[in-house]
Amino acid sequence: QELTLQLKWVTQAQFGGYYVAKDKGFYEEEGLDVTIKAGGPDIAPTQVLAGGGADVIVEWMPAALAAREKGLPLVNIAQPFKSSGMMLTCLKESGITDPKTDFAGKTLGVWFAGNEYPFLSWMHTLGLSTEGGTDGVTVLKQGFNVDPLLQKQAACISTMTYNEYWQVIDAGIAPEDLVTFKYEDQGVATLEDGLYVLESTLEDEAKVADLEKFVRASMKGWKYAEENPEEAAEIVLENDETGAQTIEHQTRMMTEIAKLTAGSNGALDEADYQRTVDILLAGGSDPVISKEPEGAWSHAITDKALAE
Amino acid sequence: MRNLLPILTVLLAIVAIWYVAAIGMNSTWARDQAARAETRLSAGDLVIQTLTLERPVLPAPHQVAAGLWEGIAGQKITSKRSLVWHGWITLSATLTGFAIGSLAGILLAVGIVHDRAMDQSVMPWAVASQTVPILAIAPMVIVVFASAGITGLLPKAVIAAWLSFFPVLVGMVKGLRTPDRMQLDLMRSWSASRPQMFWRLRLPSSLPYLFASLKVGIAAALVGTIVGELPAGASAGLGARLLSGSYYGQTVQIWAALFAAAALAAGLVIAVGRIEAVTLRRMGLAR
Amino acid sequence: MIEANAVSLTFQTADGPVHALKDVDLSIGAGEFVSFIGPSGCGKTTFLRTIAALESPTGGALTVNGMSPDEARRARAYGYVFQAPGLYPWRTIAGNISLPLEIMGFGKADRAERVRRVLELVDLEGFGGKFPWQLSGGMQQRASIARALAFDADILLMDEPFGALDEIVRDRLNEALLELWRKTGKTIGFVTHSIPEAVYLSTRIVVMSPRPGRITRIIDSPLPAERPLDIRDTPEFIALAHEVREGLREGHGDDI
Amino acid sequence: MIEANAVSLTFQTADGPVHALKDVDLSIGAGEFVSFIGPSGCGKTTFLRTIAALESPTGGALTVNGMSPDEARRARAYGYVFQAPGLYPWRTIAGNISLPLEIMGFGKADRAERVRRVLELVDLEGFGGKFPWQLSGGMQQRASIARALAFDADILLMDEPFGALDEIVRDRLNEALLELWRKTGKTIGFVTHSIPEAVYLSTRIVVMSPRPGRITRIIDSPLPAERPLDIRDTPEFIALAHEVREGLREGHGDDI
């Protein structure tokens, strides 16, 4: 059976579980032929899914719920990532110590293309406008790298615990010179890297059966990756076509990722879901979603996949 | 040959300016690092540091040269770290796109010079078509193709084709219209048919124009391919190389990919030039 | 046989109508050599083009060999020679000459034979393999005449064929053309700006005048068919040239 | 006064050296009208350009008004008229004529006055405000002559100025030029391809021949200064033309 998975970003240890499952033959054991499509900076997985270019996508829940409200009926079928890896990383010299008081008037780097929702929700809870000015923050569409921080074009930039943060460190800035604010710690963490399909897919029994096998094999891959970060990193490296990744960086990323996947067996935790929804709904005048979504997740797949 | 000395002089000047700029642009970073480490830098140390940074704002020429050498000769050409391999991926998409684009341009041009309705309808919109920021919607093009199950080379090639068809169209229309009234009248006085006029007069007279625009078109196709490779960050090709270099802050890698792309562009233009020279000489058009 | 009855041609231009030809009556018999002379813009070219069916008259009647000009064109009755040689630079001289033959569907062997023959006729043996730009202007012009001769049209129309050449070369080509005309007996319509050229070549000289383009004088030449170049220093010749100049001057307004 | 002693000029080209001029001896007195005639490539243009310091001779000595040609150029001793009018299309006729005056630093009022005067001289009053492309070829050529006259250089060099015009227009301009020369007493060097034109205009005719470019004959004209157009039908004129033609033919090889 053929199945296509669209990733959210370029080939890296963030998606280690899937690459391990493919490389170790876990998918094959289930009788699946899985194609993994790498993503990229301006590729919206939701659009790929809607267009029929993939059967399953890896997406962050805010983007998925926003798309759902736009009329694209996405359903979360599994949630391998338990916690969020998002944070804002600031230069100590910018003088920021407390988000509640110090962000005003500062320039912050943010990822867009569907990744801006958690940030916007956070700023809303802080009561900060994102339109600039002295009592708001100036937002930069952050490009592909951490240069804005290094060039001091922004006081803080978005980073992931497992990736960009380490690039800042690698660039020669000592951890002591940095201040970080994890979304988890700020109480604005939203679910990342879940598996989503279209509602219609779940009505097709054959597809559902395939998805069960897929989720089962993927989780096996994730757990294997958690335990063998070095091997997983090597597998990722082999699958990277650009040849730009380094084993050190990927191994470290795998180790960090393992911390985020640790608490999940693959099934979506309803409480996490509700927390994400609440944060997103709290958006005030321009909320990410305007009403409580319905049917945005299903345990149908994980219940069967993780049964034994 | 007599251009060699001036070119070398200018190149030398550029390299010199480049070194000075590299020192200037990288010095802030070097000083900051020193300040963080609470050391002071002597002028000599500063120069050495600025020219050997891991992540320079502007890499020094020798760093780029080393990066290029490493990418070209330091790897097996089948390696994913080899610029030759990435260059090949880009080249194949460029050539495919160029073939599609120039064919489309030529066919449209033929239609336009032979059919008035087509001339009046298509030409104004052909100009407008080039103002569509295809480069900004390249990601969507990739996605739309993916939704039709087409991935890999073709979507990039389509973007390349979009950019290269226009110069070819314009050049070819101009070329097919170069025969002057006298030449057309001669044909008419022999009661030549339309196809005869096309094959024996319009087509041969258009060739010099065609080649001139093919040179522009192939450079445009390369730009299109590279841009098509940017959003699909994980795929291969020089554009992906540029992007991943940017993503990981590896300026040397960006510059190496850029120079590889430049060399590719020059190579392609020169190749078209060679074909032009041979063809025109065969036809007796080159003197 | 060309028969023009009150032929008129008006171009509709952005600045209003231009009367390029008005009520032109002329009949040219088979084997005649008729020159057209007149100031710029008097319609010489237009008249030649009308005969060759490259323009259609807007009034009057025109027949060529008893047919309409367009039928005559399709029957390949004309060879047309322009002021510039107009050879295709991507074809050799032989290739250029054989081009109309290819278009008209002559067989390969026949083509080669004809090319050989007309090259000889214009004194260009051995140059068939050269490209046009390897030849001097005079040689190019001869090649272009050869091309018009190759398919043996009855009528040869020449629009200032020697206008761009220098006097000496022109003298030689005039001699050669006269010789050719005598040998082949073709009907020739010839446009020129040069009085001596018109007088030297023609059996009849048509003087035209502009705005609107019309014929002001038709002068029959009493000169013998055999004309050495020196004939131009004879009193008959000078008298004839004088008459043509008179004709020109009377048709010419005061504007230059 | 132009004095050429064994002037030679060799161009170094990709195909080897071209001897455009070889041992040219000539002396032109003030107020003379000298025509240069000869087949294409014989060095007429090159000689005129050498006088005007647009080329430097590779051998021999050349003086103009006792100076080197380059000094004479900087002293603005020449007006130069080319075969094509060479008017700047982005300037009106008046603007074109006043261009050399601006460059030479004439005052504004003086410029306007001179422009008016030369426009009248060449019969173009009222056309000062037009752009060159709005005028006929003959008018353009007259404007270009006016431009060369405007700054009153002693020497007027003209390189086939009427080559592109039709015969009637040419006749008129020839008359006008002769008139102008008599009125102003300038020294004129004039290149032409036309034998009658050379004979009609000149006090002296220099016949040249190519490969290498040299003077083969210098013919003094016995014609009076006052020359109606009809003079061309007189026996003296015809004899002179004949002599020029002879001169041309003897210098001309057998190639066309």
Add this chain to the structure above:
Amino acid sequence: MTGALSILAVWLGAWGLNIWLARFGTRATRFLVALIFGLTIVVLWEMIVRIYAIPPVILPPPTQIAASFAANTAILWGDFVQTIVKGALTGWLLGGAAAILTAIAIDRSPFLQRGLLPIGNFVAALPIVGIAPILVMWFGFDWQSKAAVVVVMVFFPILVNMVAGLAATDRMQRDLMATWAAPYGQSLWKLRLPAAMPFLFNGLKITTTLALIGAIVAEFFGSPTKGMGFRISTAVGRLDLPLVWAEILVAAIAGSLFYGIVALIEKKVTFWHPSQRGQRG
């Protein structure tokens, strides 16, 4: 089936109408023919999207795009100012001015020309988009970096054209200047510059689209929260495809206008050039 037939019918009908109209060849019918062609494409687009139920996240129908355009004029205007006025236009003007001055500066030195022009041609053929990330790193996020990208993109094409233009005077025109013993400044100002104008405008016209492309693509590598490139990528992320297409429409209109205005100025400045005179008559 009927869908396909109706699409075909609309197309054939419009084409037939155009063939008939094209025969008149007047100004009005020319315009009409182009208009009908454009309208037909729009109508066919709408029909295809509706008949084949193409998901709007892949290709929205023109009606939705128009609605989005009307609803978002404020955003579109802001993006237009940011990207096109501040980024593209500034960069184009700066790059053009620099190129013209450089061309004049090297005009007197054949040595420099011979050295610089091959390199210029080489750089002009370079995929300049590749330097966008670098320039964004150097010049920051706002429009300045976009303008810088545009400067680099337009510089060489204009330079190459301008140098060719300065050399475009024919020998006779230069010789005339020499016979009048004109100093360099005069022959530059009164002969070479006017004669170079058609070439210069050729370069300026080519680079109008380049300027737009450069400004938009540079936003891809970082921008403030406005601008056309920014909006397009964010709106794709939000699956707001009608807005994406509205931005594309703005870009196309702006590009055509930009080109049109330059062409108009060209017509005014080079009124004397045969190509312009032909269009007048």
